[in-house]
Amino acid sequence: MTHEFSPTRRGALTGMAAAVGASVAPSTALAGRQRQTARRAAGSPDVLVVGAGVFGAWTAWHLLHLGKRVLLVDAWDPAHSRASSGGESRMHRTAYGPDALYSRSAWESLADWRWLSARAGLPVFHPTGVLFMSSRVEPYFTQSQQVHRALGIPLQVLDRQGLQARYPMIDFAGIEVALFEPGRGALMARRGVETLVAQFVAAGGEYRRLAIRPPATAEKFEAVVAAAGERLHAGQFVFACGPWLPKVFPDLLGERIFPTRQEAFFISTPPGDSRFGPASLPGWADFNGGDVYYGFPDLEGRGFKIAHDRHGPAFDPDSGDRIASAGGLQDVRAFMRRRFPDLAGRPLNESRVCQYENSSNGDFLIDRHPSWQNVWLLGAGSGHGFKHGPAVGRYAARRITGTLPTADIEPRFSLASKQTQQHRSVI
Numbered sequence: 551m552t553h554e555f556s557p558t559r560r561g562a563l564t565g566m567a568a569a570v571g572a573s574v575a576p577s578t579a580l581a582g583r584q585r586q587t588a589r590r591a592a593g594s595p596d597v598l599v600v601g602a603g604v605f606g607a608w609t610a611w612h613l614l615h616l617g618k619r620v621l622l623v624d625a626w627d628p629a630h631s632r633a634s635s636g637g638e639s640r641m642h643r644t645a646y647g648p649d650a651l652y653s654r655s656a657w658e659s660l661a662d663w664r665w666l667s668a669r670a671g672l673p674v675f676h677p678t679g680v681l682f683m684s685s686r687v688e689p690y691f692t693q694s695q696q697v698h699r700a701l702g703i704p705l706q707v708l709d710r711q712g713l714q715a716r717y718p719m720i721d722f723a724g725i726e727v728a729l730f731e732p733g734r735g736a737l738m739a740r741r742g743v744e745t746l747v748a749q750f751v752a753a754g755g756e757y758r759r760l761a762i763r764p765p766a767t768a769e770k771f772e773a774v775v776a777a778a779g780e781r782l783h784a785g786q787f788v789f790a791c792g793p794w795l796p797k798v799f800p801d802l803l804g805e806r807i808f809p810t811r812q813e814a815f816f817i818s819t820p821p822g823d824s825r826f827g828p829a830s831l832p833g834w835a836d837f838n839g840g841d842v843y844y845g846f847p848d849l850e851g852r853g854f855k856i857a858h859d860r861h862g863p864a865f866d867p868d869s870g871d872r873i874a875s876a877g878g879l880q881d882v883r884a885f886m887r888r889r890f891p892d893l894a895g896r897p898l899n900e901s902r903v904c905q906y907e908n909s910s911n912g913d914f915l916i917d918r919h920p921s922w923q924n925v926w927l928l929g930a931g932s933g934h935g936f937k938h939g940p941a942v943g944r945y946a947a948r949r950i951t952g953t954l955p956t957a958d959i960e961p962r963f964s965l966a967s968k969q970t971q972q973h974r975s976v977i
């Protein structure tokens with residue numbers, strides 16, 4: 551499987567060659583190769599990835615393309631209904647205020663998502679554009695502009711007059727300014743992950759449906775045990791378990807990753823009315839003084855999507871109730887009366903309850919386990935991780951294979967940076 555056009559992949563490969571040449575002593579490399587050969591002869595993978603959500607699947611993909619033999623497992627299959635990656639759609643935006651780290655990562659990932667979308671039977675990515683509106687010019691907006699200019703990412707600024715002319719289906723009362731991100735848009739989440747895992751298998755990766763027991767305390771980490779008792783050996787292990795991470799590593803992550811209950815609603819658009827379709831309406835977010843609402847046009851007939859981006863109550867991904875609340879629906883309807891008045895009284899098509907798996911501030915976790923050198927922790931997508939899947943997978947794969955230069959290790963992804971109190975700062 552080639553991946554020839556993606557500039558970011560070229561970057562990763564160049565970095566790998568340099569890092570191998572620079573940092574691995576020949577005797578260490580030889581011993582590593584001998585271990586790998588012995589493991590392969592015994593039929594074990596070089597890396598076993600637990601969790602086939604967006605983070606695990608892209609990591610498995612990149613490991614495979616760095617020459618590793620990879621086994622990817624999931625307890626319920628890729629992007630299943632209760633996984634955080636199992637929703638219908640996820641926004642791909644690059645505006646992150648001052649946070650150039652995430653703007654760059656989202657922009658780099660876009661090439662990979664487009665690549666995947668071109669190989670899928672149905673679109674994985676809808677380039678609807680993304681509109682981010684606000685009642686005033688917030689620092690977040692000016693900082694986003696600065697970052698986009700510095701990174702060379704296209705971004706437009708629209709004033710009230712321009713907005714009203716372009717999007718007459720939105721009531722812009724109280725809105726002064728908006729950022730428009732051309733070419734960004736909506737990722738079809740479940741379809742995207744399923745397509746990627748199919749590509750991974752077609753390219754020589756192995757996928758199995760297996761539930762892995764939380765690891766027992768041991769000095770050396772040589773194998774994981776599946777629910778049915780099977781022992782699975784590998785050279786390295788990646789736990790990309792999304793909102794289940796605190797259950798898999800209760801002592802380490804029980805107080806550092808906070809799963810919260812999140813609701814999203816799909817509203818019926820008027821029959822035959824194309825104003826709320828993707829050709830007319832982009833993905834949108836209303837900054838709303840920092841209390842963000844966001845949504846999508848009616849994609850593939852599912853309905854106009856709307857959600858309130860505030861953290862809900864604590865949530866258990868196994869037993870948490872998935873029936874959306876009447877209060878949540880009232881809340882988004884009240885917002886629609888203001889901003890999308892022609893939809894406010896329309897029937898509800900369906901709703902979803904999913905979970906964010908928040909770190910203390912919204913930064914991802916991509917780090918080695920503190921006790922086991924060959925175990926990696928990957929998660930804390932914190933309600934914004936999906937779009938970054940390709941970049942996260944590439945970064946994780948390079949760390950795991952020892953091909954990421956030390957200078958490129960990002961302290962914000964470290965376990966040490968994860969606090970036990972929530973102070974969301976990545977928006």
Ligand SMILES: Cc1cc2nc3c(=O)[nH]c(=O)nc-3n(C[C@H](O)[C@H](O)[C@H](O)COP(=O)(O)OP(=O)(O)OC[C@H]3O[C@@H](n4cnc5c(N)ncnc54)[C@H](O)[C@@H]3O)c2cc1C
Pocket residue numbers: 600601602603604605606623624625626627628629630632633634635636637639640641642760761762763764790791792793794795798812813814857904905906928929930931932933934935936937938
């Ligand atoms: C309502 C909502 C809206 C969102 N909107 C956006 C958005 O607009 N843009 C954006 O970029 N992001 C968004 N996100 C965030 C994004 O969806 C998540 O950050 C991302 O999907 C997390 O992926 P993951 O791979 O870490 O976790 P998951 O997708 O949950 O995958 C983890 C997998 O691990 C498996 N697993 C766990 N434990 C075990 C075990 N012991 N054995 C085997 N398998 C196991 C699970 O079955 C699961 O499939 C949103 C999230 C939600 C809930």
